[in-house]
Amino acid sequence: MFRRKKDANEKIGDEFADDMVVVVDRSINPYLVLFxxxxxxxxxxxxxxxxxxxAMNPDGEPKTLVVTSAVRGEGKTVSALNLAMAFAELERQSVVLVDADLRSPSCExxxxxxxxxxxxxxxxxxTPVDKVLRMAGYRNLKLLGAGSRVDNPAEVLGSSRLDQLLHRLKENFQYVIIDSPPVLPSTDAGVLSAAADxxxxVVRLEHSLKKQSRDALRTLSDMGGNVLGSFVTEVRGQDPDSDSRLSYDSLAGDEDK
Ligand SMILES: Nc1ncnc2c1ncn2[C@@H]1O[C@H](COP(=O)(O)OP(=O)(O)OP(=O)(O)O)[C@@H](O)[C@H]1O
Ligand SMILES: [Mg+2]
Structure with a gap:
């Protein structure tokens, strides 16, 4: 599962129309609403x-999920943390959050x-992964932090060890949530997305530019990523149902914002 039908005529922005999920998390800093x-x-x-x-994974197979966005500062890490915490609330679901933003790690x-x-x-x-997994401080959630700083993050992520690691994590965890760098500035997120299920x-209302979000979607798709849906964050309206910006095709409009 975690499969989406591919339609050759699909337009950018239609990609996740069926699966799009809107998350409203206008909140006080630091936005870790689950906490x-x-x-x-x-x-x-x-x-x-x-x-x-x-529900998209009815067989209950272990899954790896990358959380990303077009550019910096759109709420990826907060969204990844909230989602990982939400998975950790489920009984018998072991969850690990991986900080794969090697350029600007922030989960810790x-x-x-x-x-x-x-x-x-x-x-x-x-080091073996078992030695560096830590408790994240929320239920049973585990954390694999970004680790020692490296000068060549793209090469490090591009190594064949990434696939081996994700495979190994899936032997021990039901859900592996991967916080990533943004898509447009480097290839890191595309590499991670291609390796994940x-x-x-993440799309941040009032901040994210549609063109950038669309370009990012195209890049992910070109690199073999399986985009399931999006988080729309920072909603200012009181009632999300009355906010016309929260439509399923909010990325499919004009070239402008
Ligand atoms: N829903 C939200 N509404 C408003 N501000 C938010 C929201 N979520 C996160 N923020 C704030 O936006 C900033 C960036 O959030 P976050 O670190 O999650 O983004 P990011 O996309 O991971 O950034 P980076 O690309 O630098 O890693 C933080 O200061 C955070 O407190
Ligand atoms: Mg981040």
Whole structure:
């Protein structure tokens, strides 16, 4: 599962129209609504997305999911953390969050943890993954931090060890949520997306440019990524149903914003 029908006539922006999920998480900083407002409406929206993803995987196979966006600062890490926490709430679902933004890692910072050895050290063959998995501080959620800084993130992520690692993580976890760098500035997110079972695009209302989001979708698709849907974050309207910007084709419009 996590399969989408491919239609040769599909236009950019139509790609995830069927599967698109809107998450409204206008919230107080730091926006970790699963943690700070667990009973609130916004946390429920994230749980709704989680439930959609679970429903797309009826066989319950372990899955890897990349969370990305076109450019920096659109809410990828916060969305990945919220989603990972929502999965961790499910009984008998083991979940790991992987910080694969080797250029600007931030999962540890958001979780109030120190930077330690992690993903790069595993990909460089310096340590086995079991040694660097840590508790994330929420239920049973585990974290694989970004690890030691490297000068050549694209090469490190491009190594054949990435596939081996994801395979290994799927032996131990039901859901592997991967926080990634943005799509447009480097090939990292495309490489991660191609290696994963599914990809979610974060689109930030009022900030994200449609053209950039569309270009990012095209890049992911060209590189072999399987885009399942998108997070739309930072909604200003009171009632999301009354906000015309929250339509399923919000990425399919004009070239302008
Ligand atoms: N829903 C939201 N509404 C408003 N601000 C948000 C929202 N989610 C996150 N933010 C804020 O936006 C900033 C960027 O968030 P985040 O780190 O998740 O983005 P990112 O896409 O991972 O950035 P980067 O590309 O630099 O890794 C943070 O200051 C965060 O607190
Ligand atoms: Mg980030």
């Amino acid at each position: 700070h407002e667990s009973a609130g409406f916004r946390a429920e929206q994230v749980r709704g997305l989680r439930n959609r993803l679970v 910072r958001y979780l109030n943890l120190n930077s330690e050895t992690g993903l790069t050290d595993v990909l460089l063959g310096r 599914g990809t979610l695009m």
